[in-house]
Amino acid sequence: MRGRRPDGMPHSPWEIVEHLRLAQHDILDFCVNPGYVEMKWPDDYWPPDPAPPSEAAWRASLAGFRRDLKVLQDLATKPDLDLLAAIPHGSGQTYLRELLLVFDHTAYHVGELVTVRRMLGGW
Numbered sequence: 001m002r003g004r005r006p007d008g009m010p011h012s013p014w015e016i017v018e019h020l021r022l023a024q025h026d027i028l029d030f031c032v033n034p035g036y037v038e039m040k041w042p043d044d045y046w047p048p049d050p051a052p053p054s055e056a057a058w059r060a061s062l063a064g065f066r067r068d069l070k071v072l073q074d075l076a077t078k079p080d081l082d083l084l085a086a087i088p089h090g091s092g093q094t095y096l097r098e099l100l101l102v103f104d105h106t107a108y109h110v111g112e113l114v115t116v117r118r119m120l121g122g123w
Helices: 013-032 055-076 095-119
Strands: none
Touching: 013 055, 013 095, 055 095
């Protein structure tokens, strides 16, 4: 099921989960890495295949998403970080803007994931 795209839907569960991990990691990297290098859209944000290469890849994607989410949560509650401050190596983006972007993007794709799973009979 993880690698199946239901009729009428552009993405499989794997593609959605891995996209969420990749995009979240990119935004986290932008927030904390002064040497950040922008990824190429859309190639670097979506896996090349609708199915995970292995069960281990599936588990690693979920673990990576959870790990980066924890780092973002810690960043959001860091007492000495002004969330309204511009990210020094950015072009005017604030930490709050990037955090809200992650939350909004994740919410959208979780809704998509629920729909895909329901269409595949896995909900």
